[in-house]
Amino acid sequence: MNRHHPHQEHQHGILIQDARRYEWAARIGMWGRRRQVYDGLVALAGIGPGDRVLDVGCGTGYLTRRAARAVGPIGVAVGIDPSASVIGYAATRSPANCTFQVAGAQALPHPDGTFDAVVSSLAIHHLPPDEQVTALREMRRVLRPGGRLLIADFRAEPRHHRLAGLFVGLARRARRHHPMPDLAGLIREAGFTPTGAGDRWPALHYVQARRPDDDVSVATEHSRP
Template sequence: MALRGLVRAHGGEHGEAGGTLDHPRAYELVAGLGFLGRRREVFLRLAALAGVRPGARILDVGCGTGYLTRILAPVVDGEGEVVGLDPSEPMIDYARRRAPANCTYVVAGGRDTGLPDASFDVVVSSLAVHHMPVNDRAPAFAEMFRVLRPGGRLLIAEFRPPSNRLTAALTGHMTGPAMRHDPKDLLGTLIPDAGFKVDDEGDLPVLLSYVRAHKPAR
């Protein structure tokens, strides 16, 4: 099953209107295939890039099935906490059933989390921004800025289409319009416009790019 078949669009073309992933088991299968057996390796790299330390509080925006939260949980150990946020109730239910003791999950969209100001040390988001409706993306980054403590870190990872034109066309056909964008075009100036200072950006194996930033200390 193609990834595009798993997405419930919120009116119109998913590339603009956004959508939710509501089939967690199928998503896990497709994600495993899509990362060519290297999914855990790639997400361990993301955890390292996030600079997570024991005792930290982490928010994962668009956590889906909770895959990244389960990788981060042992890093923050029993003193820390990982909170996963996703608008899809089926995905959150799946994550909760597999949650380590220091993980909690909230059904909510990125633009209105309901979480306290400056309550997290790190905010991460992987393969989620392209699912957000275009008009929700700037408010979602403003919300990430609000819940992050001064000096806290942000890590955004997004799909990077293949450089080969034929492979890119095939990938776009499988994944749909939301994942055809270059990450730089998708993110644009959303991160600095929200108040973050960009630290660095780069590529990861198996079609991912990342941006690291921080919230300036007052």
């Protein structure tokens, strides 16, 4: 493999390998409004002081760091991604209340009920389609009952596929990505209670959900007593 190639097919999904190039593309692709867009996602997830937050498929950790800022010194933000390259990049830029781990969404390395909120941006379409519900069930398992989920991904219309390609700076490669997921269907299938959905500039669709309050255990391969 060319080590400068920014994407790599992997057993976990399509991984970002070139952190600097991804950062560059994300900055350019959001036309200087990246902070505004990601702070909007933090607000949609209802993240506030003292929360314990997990960012799934965190990449270079931009959303994780914005969440860390919102939770403040008594909260915690954790980012996971199976790409050691982006985690290495993120770890060198993390504030004290922010940590990063190499892990895939399909097998989260956290005990049941660890987090108040789970967020994930632009990552679900990187997972193999037949593993997306498994990943969502894992997110439900690591949330406390009543905990909040926010998933944002590219809108599925073809014209937004082209924008998505520009966004990552790799239009030709982006067409090889998996189809855009049906987020509402996935969260229902994974046992969440949907609480909202909408679109956001530049080409995002998001869903909000909760782990049901009376949901005391989630049977996944990774459940812990």
